[in-house]
Structures are given as C-alpha cells and as structure tokens.
Amino acid sequence: MTVAQKFARLGTDHAPGQEVRQSASADFLIGDVLPGQPVDFSHGDVDAHDPTPGAFQLFAEGVAKGGAQAYTEYRGDIGIREGLADRLAAFTGAAVDARDGLIVTPGTQGALFLAVAATVARGDKVAIVRPDYFANRKLVEFFEGEIIPVALSYDTAVAGEAGLDLSGLEAAFKAGARVFLFSNPNNPAGVVYSADEIARIARLAARHDATVIVDQLYSRLLFSGVSYTHLRAEADLPANVVTIMGPSKTESLSGYRLGVAFGAPQIIARMEKLQAIVSLRAAGYAQAVLRCWFAEPEGWMEDRIARHQAIRDDLVAAFRQIPGCTVRQPQAGSYLFPRLPPLAIAPLQFIRALRLQAGVVVTPGTEFSPDAGDSIRLNFSQDHGAALAAVQRIATLTQRYRA
Amino acid sequence: MTVAQKFARLGTDHAPGQEVRQSASADFLIGDVLPGQPVDFSHGDVDAHDPTPGAFQLFAEGVAKGGAQAYTEYRGDIGIREGLADRLAAFTGAAVDARDGLIVTPGTQGALFLAVAATVARGDKVAIVRPDYFANRKLVEFFEGEIIPVALSYDTAVAGEAGLDLSGLEAAFKAGARVFLFSNPNNPAGVVYSADEIARIARLAARHDATVIVDQLYSRLLFSGVSYTHLRAEADLPANVVTIMGPSKTESLSGYRLGVAFGAPQIIARMEKLQAIVSLRAAGYAQAVLRCWFAEPEGWMEDRIARHQAIRDDLVAAFRQIPGCTVRQPQAGSYLFPRLPPLAIAPLQFIRALRLQAGVVVTPGTEFSPDAGDSIRLNFSQDHGAALAAVQRIATLTQRYRA
Known part of the structure; x- marks a missing residue:
C-alpha cells in the first residue's frame, strides 16, 4: 500500500x-x-x-522541580508510576508492576496508538466491536491489519449485559484474530459489559492465546446500580492483556493530555520503544498532575x-x-x-x-x-x-x- | 515483517x-x-x-481559559498558529500558511514521527545522513522504508561547509529515494550546512521530485560568525518541503513538549489525520506557551x-x-x-x-x-x-x- x-x-x-x-x-x-x-x-x-482540586498546583510544582520532571524515562517518572501502580491495582483488583508493567502516554489516545502498534502488523487479524470508538478501527487500518467485526447489540441486549456477540468473537478467534480491542464502558453506547461477558471474553482469548487491549477510559464514571468487572482481574486470562485509562473528561483534566497503559510487561516494553520515536514521553511537567488521580477528596x-x-x-x-x-x-x-x-x-x-x-x-x-x-x-x-x-x-x- | x-x-x-x-x-x-x-x-x-520569561504564566492563562484551550483543532489552536506563522515566516524568510501549512505537535519528536509517517511507506527509499539524529533511521525502519545512507564528512569538510556528500545524495535520488530527511544544524556534530550545500540539496530534490524533511530544531542557537540558510526559502524547491522546529532546549521549554511542522499543505494535512489517532493533539494548555516563542525579550x-x-x-x-x-x-x-x-x-x-x-x-x-x-x-x-x-x-x- x-x-x-x-x-x-x-x-x-x-x-x-x-x-x-x-x-x-x-x-x-x-x-x-x-x-x-x-x-x-x-x-x-x-x-x-x-477539574480535580489541586491539579494545577501539582503542575506548577512539576515546573518548579525543573529538569527532573521535564526529563523522565520515556515511560514516565518512576515515582509517579509507583504511586499510580498502587492506586490502579486497588481500583482494578489486580497487581500493577510499576517498573515494568506501566507506561504514561500523551493522552489515552497515545496509549491506544502504542498498544495497537505494539501488537498489530500488516495482515494480522484483529477483532473490533461494532459500534466502538472510531480510532480502534482506524488504528488497525493504519497498521494494515485485517478487521474482523464483532457485533454489539447494545439496543436489544437483556438488562445488565452489553450485548456482545460472544459466538461472533469466538468465530473471530477461530478465524485467526490475534488481538481483541474494545472499550468498556462502550464508546459510543455507554453500556458496561457484564461479569459474565468479561469472564467469557477472557476465557475465549486465553484459549486462543489472543492479546486483549481494553480501553477503560470511562470506567470510573459508573451510574447507580451498575457493577463493573475489570478484565485484568479475571482468573482465566491470556498472557497479554493491556488496560488503558487516563484522567480526562471524568476529571476535567483532558487539557493536560495524560494517559496510562498497564499490563503485560513485554507489550509495555514495546510501547516504550515506540514512544521513543513517536513523542519521546508524555509532557514532563504534566505528568505531575497524575499525583492527584485516584486521590481525589472524599x-x-x-x-x-x-x-x-x-x-x-x-x-x-x-x-x-x-x-x-x-x-x-x-x-x-x-x-x-x-x-x-x-x-x-x-x-x-x-x-x-x-x-x-x-x-x-x-x-x-x-x-x-x-x-x-x-x-x-x-x-x-x-x-x-x-x-x-x-x-x-x-x-x-x-x-x-x-x- | x-x-x-x-x-x-x-x-x-x-x-x-x-x-x-x-x-x-x-x-x-x-x-x-x-x-x-x-x-x-x-x-x-x-x-x-x-526558560523563556513568561512561559509558565502563559500556561496558567491557558488553564484559566479552560475548554477553548484544552480542545483545539488537532493541528493546534488557530490563534496560536496565526501568531506563529508570522514569526516563523520572518525567521525563515518564506511565507507560512497558518490555516493549512502548519501543525502543532507533542514535541519536535512528534512532528518528525508524523512527517515520516506521512511520506514513507513500506519499501520506499529514503536518503538518511550519517551521522544524523538516531530517530531518523529508526522511523524509516519502523515504517519499513529502505535507507540509503549519505555520508556527512563533518570532520574533514572545508571550513563553512557541513561536508555532505552531494554526489552521494544525487546517487540516492537516482536510485529512487523519494524522501530526504536531515537535521540542520546536524545532530550530533553541530555543523551547519552552507548556503551552497542547501541550494544544491534543494535543486537535486526538485529535479528528482523528492520530499525534503528538514529538522531545524537548533537553528536559532547559532554561534558567532555562522550564517544559516533556510532550505524552505530557496528559489528552486521541490513541491514537498516540511520544516520542523520547536521550543525546546534552546529555550529550556522542553518540559512542555511542543513542536511544529510547517510547509506543504498536503503533507501537513496527512500529518493531522495521523495525529488524530496517535495523540489527538499537543497538550491543549501547553500550546499556549508557544505565544512566547520567537517573542522573547530583546x-x-x-x-x-x-x-x-x-x-x-x-x-x-x-x-x-x-x-x-x-x-x-x-x-x-x-x-x-x-x-x-x-x-x-x-x-x-x-x-x-x-x-x-x-x-x-x-x-x-x-x-x-x-x-x-x-x-x-x-x-x-x-x-x-x-x-x-x-x-x-x-x-x-x-x-x-x-x-
């Protein structure tokens, strides 16, 4: 091409x-x-x-800190990663490796780009939900992967389910899909995958040794009566799971452009290698704002x-x-x-x-x-x-x- | 692959x-x-x-401005682009189209990544200087282009010349190189291409209809007795020239991660399309810092x-x-x-x-x-x-x- x-x-x-x-x-x-x-x-x-109280003050402190905050490892400042790892582990219910299993990126879009780039090469088959966040499809197309669509019947699903066509997902894996990429809650429909749907996605991916990239950008903004299942905390998981989040609209912090990806160290390592030539790192001073994330006032x-x-x-x-x-x-x-x-x-x-x-x-x-x-x-x-x-x-x- | x-x-x-x-x-x-x-x-x-006086204050004003500064066009805020276009035109000696010919990116690394992605596909031949900034080579490799090295004899060149092997560059174009990517001043050697070298690069690229991407990150930090020639201001130019700069080490502003690329609108348009899935945009609030760039106190x-x-x-x-x-x-x-x-x-x-x-x-x-x-x-x-x-x-x- x-x-x-x-x-x-x-x-x-x-x-x-x-x-x-x-x-x-x-x-x-x-x-x-x-x-x-x-x-x-x-x-x-x-x-x-x-925005989250104290966010701007943290940025100002980052600027005052100077070079140590401006130039971090490409994957982000280790002190900030350590604090984040603990809080993300508590939120998702599974350990996060601060040194090798977490990367800070320019926005969650940056995390998504790097995760797809690190797992999809030309001709690789990728299962993509319809409807789902538009960049998912575009990223696979950009890397010349082959999309296998999996339907989400969000409008006719039974209450409590997102409506994913699980037999369609299984068929995609059987047809050779090496990666499954989806957002939970779903963007655009705002539906949350049930515990059963997540367990079955995890098991299917494990059985077919597929990578799962799950974009959980809005997983903190849960309305009353909704329970949320973090795929990464499932017992039966494939080796390669990457979870993507970031402080953005939920926290009104999107102007700082921060995201994180956490999970399989071998994928995070690739993502950092690529970040080195894509943007080097998330804005040094802005990284300091992550200190207030998951640490909001009661x-x-x-x-x-x-x-x-x-x-x-x-x-x-x-x-x-x-x-x-x-x-x-x-x-x-x-x-x-x-x-x-x-x-x-x-x-x-x-x-x-x-x-x-x-x-x-x-x-x-x-x-x-x-x-x-x-x-x-x-x-x-x-x-x-x-x-x-x-x-x-x-x-x-x-x-x-x-x- | x-x-x-x-x-x-x-x-x-x-x-x-x-x-x-x-x-x-x-x-x-x-x-x-x-x-x-x-x-x-x-x-x-x-x-x-x-850092440049007033930079942090501009950032703070960007935060105070809120959504209008957080969410800009992917290529950056139009008001900021308009101010920049005038100042970059004055600096480089050729007009800059604020609407269609300029993009703000996360760092100059972001600009370089997008420029190479927008011009190099699998199998495309690219002329790369040796030695030159390491990401140049890695970017071409990542997009599966084919590198044709062109030597820079910086240590034996006559005074006033960078020492580029111009016949090597011509041979690269004759061998099918569609893109020439280089830094001026050269990173790592710190040498500046002479007016004659730049004129000949421009003419050779024009004759072979090749794209030129020139990384001018350090072109403001010129030591006494040195004159600098902006390739984009040459009379005899190929259709596709992209110049990359950014406020970084020269201004001690690298912690804000800002870069710009300006030139051929069709390439800038592609770069923006790609930025939409790579990082959306340069950090919204940080863009405001560009207002002090090329506007430093006397x-x-x-x-x-x-x-x-x-x-x-x-x-x-x-x-x-x-x-x-x-x-x-x-x-x-x-x-x-x-x-x-x-x-x-x-x-x-x-x-x-x-x-x-x-x-x-x-x-x-x-x-x-x-x-x-x-x-x-x-x-x-x-x-x-x-x-x-x-x-x-x-x-x-x-x-x-x-x-």
Whole structure:
C-alpha cells in the first residue's frame, strides 16, 4: 500500500473537533436558525465541571522541580508510576508492576496508538466491536491489519449485559484474530459489559492465546446500580492483556493530555520503544498532575457522578420524547448514542444542519460503525441546562427534517 | 515483517534518558570512582538555563481559559498558529500558511514521527545522513522504508561547509529515494550546512521530485560568525518541503513538549489525520506557551547564545587536550561529537564506565551512525562549571582505559 492509499483511508473530516475544517455547500437547509447557547457534544466541556482540586498546583510544582520532571524515562517518572501502580491495582483488583508493567502516554489516545502498534502488523487479524470508538478501527487500518467485526447489540441486549456477540468473537478467534480491542464502558453506547461477558471474553482469548487491549477510559464514571468487572482481574486470562485509562473528561483534566497503559510487561516494553520515536514521553511537567488521580477528596467523584447521572436522565427522557427516536440509557461514562427516526436528508447533512441551524455539534454514528448511520453520538459532560436546551433543538430539527 | 521482528530492530537501550533501565554486568571496570557533580549530557539541563520569561504564566492563562484551550483543532489552536506563522515566516524568510501549512505537535519528536509517517511507506527509499539524529533511521525502519545512507564528512569538510556528500545524495535520488530527511544544524556534530550545500540539496530534490524533511530544531542557537540558510526559502524547491522546529532546549521549554511542522499543505494535512489517532493533539494548555516563542525579550536569545558559546569553547578545548581525541567545533546547537582515541574496552563499556565511575552520561556514537563507534555525543546545554569538570573526568577515564 502506498502512503497516499494509506492516508486516503484515514479520514478525519467527521472526527470530533474537526468540524471547523468542513466547507461543503449547505443548500439543503430549510427554515430558520434556532436561538440558544451553542453546545459542542463532540467532546466534554471541561468548563462545565471543575477539574480535580489541586491539579494545577501539582503542575506548577512539576515546573518548579525543573529538569527532573521535564526529563523522565520515556515511560514516565518512576515515582509517579509507583504511586499510580498502587492506586490502579486497588481500583482494578489486580497487581500493577510499576517498573515494568506501566507506561504514561500523551493522552489515552497515545496509549491506544502504542498498544495497537505494539501488537498489530500488516495482515494480522484483529477483532473490533461494532459500534466502538472510531480510532480502534482506524488504528488497525493504519497498521494494515485485517478487521474482523464483532457485533454489539447494545439496543436489544437483556438488562445488565452489553450485548456482545460472544459466538461472533469466538468465530473471530477461530478465524485467526490475534488481538481483541474494545472499550468498556462502550464508546459510543455507554453500556458496561457484564461479569459474565468479561469472564467469557477472557476465557475465549486465553484459549486462543489472543492479546486483549481494553480501553477503560470511562470506567470510573459508573451510574447507580451498575457493577463493573475489570478484565485484568479475571482468573482465566491470556498472557497479554493491556488496560488503558487516563484522567480526562471524568476529571476535567483532558487539557493536560495524560494517559496510562498497564499490563503485560513485554507489550509495555514495546510501547516504550515506540514512544521513543513517536513523542519521546508524555509532557514532563504534566505528568505531575497524575499525583492527584485516584486521590481525589472524599465525595468528589460521587458528586461528579451524580451530576452526570442527572444530565443523563434528562437527556435520555428528552430523546425518548422525539417520535421514532430510541436510545438505550448509558450505564457509565458520558456518551449517549440515540437512533433517530428516518429523515428526508442524509445523516451527514442532518448533522451539518444541527451545527448550522441549532448551534449543536454531534458526531456521526458512522464514525463508530458503518451500520450506525441513523445514530448520533453526544458527550453529555456539559452544562446541564445548556445540554437539555440543545437536545430540545435537536428534537425540533428532527421534526423539521423528518422523512 | 511480524510485530516481533519490527520491535526487535527498534532498540532504545542506549537512547538518551533510558540508561536507568540497563542491568548488565560491570566486571570490566578498573580503578576508583571519580568524585564530582554528576552531569547527564544525554540531554540539556533545563535547570542550568532559565526558560523563556513568561512561559509558565502563559500556561496558567491557558488553564484559566479552560475548554477553548484544552480542545483545539488537532493541528493546534488557530490563534496560536496565526501568531506563529508570522514569526516563523520572518525567521525563515518564506511565507507560512497558518490555516493549512502548519501543525502543532507533542514535541519536535512528534512532528518528525508524523512527517515520516506521512511520506514513507513500506519499501520506499529514503536518503538518511550519517551521522544524523538516531530517530531518523529508526522511523524509516519502523515504517519499513529502505535507507540509503549519505555520508556527512563533518570532520574533514572545508571550513563553512557541513561536508555532505552531494554526489552521494544525487546517487540516492537516482536510485529512487523519494524522501530526504536531515537535521540542520546536524545532530550530533553541530555543523551547519552552507548556503551552497542547501541550494544544491534543494535543486537535486526538485529535479528528482523528492520530499525534503528538514529538522531545524537548533537553528536559532547559532554561534558567532555562522550564517544559516533556510532550505524552505530557496528559489528552486521541490513541491514537498516540511520544516520542523520547536521550543525546546534552546529555550529550556522542553518540559512542555511542543513542536511544529510547517510547509506543504498536503503533507501537513496527512500529518493531522495521523495525529488524530496517535495523540489527538499537543497538550491543549501547553500550546499556549508557544505565544512566547520567537517573542522573547530583546537581548534574551543573544545572552542565551553567548552562554552556550562560552561552554562550547571550554569543552572543545578540554577534549582537544586529550591525546588522540579530535572534535570539530560545533557551529550551532548544543551538541558536541568528539572522537575518542582507541580504548582497551568496547565503546559501550566505556560509556558505562563513564556513568558508573565518573557520574557522566553520554550517548554512544553508534546511535547516529554505525561507523561512529569511537565517538560520543554530549549535549552541552549544562551548568558551565559542572560540564567542564565532567569533561575533565572523561579525560581521566580516557587515559585509564586507553588501548
């Protein structure tokens, strides 16, 4: 494959945050612009929810520390890794090796890139969930791996299950998939895999000696009544499991761009080798902010979750009032993935109409699955009132452009 | 090539900053440990030279700005890009397109990675200078390109020239090299390409329609009497030129991890597409620090250069006093690349002896060229007195281990 072919597949025109670079005609629009405060649902609004107390102070202390904080091992400062390893072990229920089994990266995106690069070569088969975070698919494509899709029937699954097609996953492994990459909670649908689903994923991967990369970015933001199973704490596991997390939207710390990956030392070692030529290391001073992660004041995370749960409830109710619109209530994280009724314009046109006429940015469902053209993704980590008003404008435009 | 094969080639054991991960036997050591303040010449000491005034304040203002600074276009905040484009155009002598021809990356390493990824696919031939920055070679290897080495006779070149083998470069292009990647000033040797060398590189690349990626990281730190030619300002240029820079050791801002690439819009666009899955963007808040870059108080850079020139002069003199040691005086940047006399132990053993017995970390010459085993690289952006004392300890150990 030539470089030109490789990049032709790597579209970002509809990726979150890139809407400003679009410049197509908009002559399909009908009706007036709806007034209201603009809301960008393509990512969380870090201004709507305060960052973890003390984060900036830790950064300032990192700057004051100078060279020792600016230049760390490529995998991150050992002192910071040691503190993190203990707290991540307590959170996930399995030991974390601070020296050899943990790497700090520029954002969780950095961790995901390195993990895929460290495990997928040209022609390797990789099982990818549909729908799932769009970068999963793009990363496999970039490294010229072969995707074997596995369906997630999030909308028809029984209560308490995410809805993964486990026989599809087994078939993927039997067909030669060497890696299974998925997000839990699922991005975009916000569903959490059940204990049984996780146990069966672990057993299947172990039986077929496959690597599992699990993106647990939103696993701290669990709504009431939901229990979460950490795959890495399963008894029956494959040799190669890598877990990815980071302080991001949940903590309103995404502006520092920090992520971590932890698990199999041989994969972490490869990831560090590659980080050496990709970006050297996560920003030296920013690493210091990790000291406040999983070390928040008592009650702080509970309050953060309660506020998000209240927004979720109102937004889900508002979408369910739109005739023909369906949405599964997210169990964790801050993503909502409603399916819209049939429209008279194409999905991408409707998304442009939302931006131009309702001041609302959402991400097209097709970023997450080729079958999800009728869905849109919203990150509801927003100002509560502004988000609800914005969904009401989405409702108005859905009616306006209804088929 | 399997993933395992790919990573086996991607060694970082001797990369700067990774020495702490070594654990081999040291029974070849003779004699005592030399007292003195440890010096890590593998990178600059940001504590020895103050960062640009106002940098931390700009970061703090970025944090205060919140979401608008945390979430920028993947290629960076447009306001910051516009300011930068003007200043980079003034510095390099050719226009910079803020909207389409400039990207902000996590460090210059991030820019280099994206530029190579955007131009080199499996089997593509790439001309690489020997010696040159070690990541250049590793990046081409990672993307399975084919390296065509071009010699830089920095030690025997006539005064004012870097010593590039221009007929070798022409032969590389004739043999099918599609990309030429080099650093100017050269890392490790600190030599600057002459106006004639740059003009001929540009013409040769234009004639063969090759892409040129030029890493100008240290092009601001020019010592007295040196003139610098920006390739991108040449009249006769190929369509695809990308220039890489960043505020780093020169400004003592490397802890913020910022870099930029500017040039051909079609390559910058690819780089942004890839950045979307590699790290999304340079740390949002850190981008704000770019506002002080090329906007330093009057006289600040001149003072910074004078201090480095004084260190250079003393270190060069100290190395030249070691019998059998040769070193070309660097014209720019903060790297020194002395060639040591024949030793009784292997080069990597001597480098370990320096670390364990002299408290001195240097980078092996073989990181830069397979032919440079008898050379070591030092980043002399250090405390002046400590650096000079450390070179005197290197002299003592050179005598101790002399063949």
